[in-house]
């Protein structure tokens with residue numbers, strides 16, 4: 001029951017609504033039983049043609065009970081749903097707060113569609129906990145206890161039959177259903193996650209799938225997942241319907257037993273005949289709501305599985321969610337950055353993608369990281385920014401290890417341009433404001449000028465993923481974000497790879513101008529403009545194979561010199 005801890009905590013936060021739901025549920029249950037009991041009594045009494053005022057009192061009672069029952073039922077529904085929605089709100093905030101700091105780690109482990117299915121579908125499944133699992137059995141038991149106590153006034157054996165019926169219908173049969181439910185372990189949720197992942201990938205990669213003629217086969221794949229999901233759903237629904245019918249049937253048998261026993265007691269003179277209809281009506285009514293108990297096992301199991309699937313997401317790396325301290329820079333001075341024997345391994349790749357790397361960057365230095373594709377350049381940049389965690393070793397900004405610093409406060413001091421940048425549906429202005437929401441229109445226009453995007457207006461609409469811009473325009477728009485906020489570190493991963501030489505030079509001049517006092521780390525596979533750098537780090541197969549100034553490296557006649565010669569040869573062809 002460990003899985004229920006989270007949802008219990010969320011539910012008990014809404015204590016007031018929980019108590020009111022139980023109170024009104026109990027009132028609705030007992031008034032319904034009393035209503036039908038008095039109706040049964042009224043019918044029998046009327047048949048004996050008593051004085052009219054006797055009947056008037058019972059009729060008034062029936063009317064009053066009818067109104068109270070309806071009002072109590074309304075109260076129960078109102079408070080239970082209000083409690084459920086408040087609990088869902090708290091749960092959504094809790095889930096967001098849990099996963100947000102772990103977003104980079106989580107996205108490496110789960111497909112985005114699966115994450116979406118978990119944080120939307122599984123969270124919503126948890127709403128059934130309160131409505132179907134937590135309070136209905138409590139209400140049902142309390143109504144049964146009140147009814148049995150009332151029935152004992154008239155006939156103890158009949159009260160005992162109702163008690164036995166209650167034990168069968170509320171405890172034994174749902175308990176057996178629950179044991180069966182655990183054994184068959186429904187796959188509905190995992191199929192829902194798989195379907196969501198497939199559909200997300202299909203939509204993201206639609207153009208490529210079309211170009212390579214794979215759209216149809218991918219669609220068939222999705223349809224297979226739809227079928228699996230629907231079959232699992234259908235199976236779960238059929239089982240649900242069967243259980244409800246079975247429980248209703250058992251309840252009916254108990255009511256018939258009450259009728260038979262009461263009839264027998266009347267025939268041997270142990271019970272007044274006028275009470276026969278009343279006791280039968282009591283039995284019918286009190287068992288009416290027991291069909292809800294058929295839903296209990298499935299919803300209990302669903303709650304446990306959904307809670308498990310959610311907790312799995314943030315338990316990926318519990319130690320990273322420990323409280324971290326903020327990072328502040330004295331007078332915004334660029335920090336000294338140090339890497340001490342840093343190694344990075346991914347579970348999916350046996351060899352380390354960065355191995356035993358030790359580097360030291362002085363405040364305000366200009367660094368280039370170069371090397372062949374896949375040599376680990378971007379990995380080092382992401383490690384420095386705290387976007388991924390090292391498997392071994394230490395990374396410091398000034399004296400602090402970044403493992404104990406809040407990522408947000410690190411990133412506040414960094415101007416970052418990654419290989420792929422995201423654009424949101426909206427205006428150019430909105431997309432630029434992402435970097436600095438306080439930038440004025442003049443500052444935004446200046447930023448666009450700096451990247452040679454003079455023709456673009458701030459009110460122009462950007463489509464999803466910036467699909468109405470060219471590759472180079474997208475890269476320039478991403479770079480424009482750098483010019484509207486000051487930062488002590490500039491971390492640029494192949495920032496001008498899609499640009500022509502003239503635009504590239506213009507933008508680099510601007511970057512040099514704006515980042516004069518900052519530490520600049522540029523990842524690049526092009527070996528141009530490197531003479532200006534304070535240090536060049538050369539990487540190969542996850543290792544730093546050379547480092548030094550351009551001049552030193554060219555004299556050294558090693559890996560860098562060979563790369564530079566090859567590049568020159570290519571340019572001269």
Ligand SMILES: Nc1ncnc2c1ncn2[C@@H]1O[C@H](COP(=O)(O)OP(=O)(O)OP(=O)(O)O)[C@@H](O)[C@H]1O
Nearest residue numbers: 108346348349353372373374375376377378379380
């Ligand atoms: N999330 C990941 N999981 C597993 N392996 C990864 C992951 N990200 C990167 N790698 C591997 O790490 C290695 C280094 O990747 P990295 O992106 O740092 O190279 P790079 O030098 O920047 O390459 P490029 O110039 O092509 O961008 C690659 O072999 C890549 O396959």
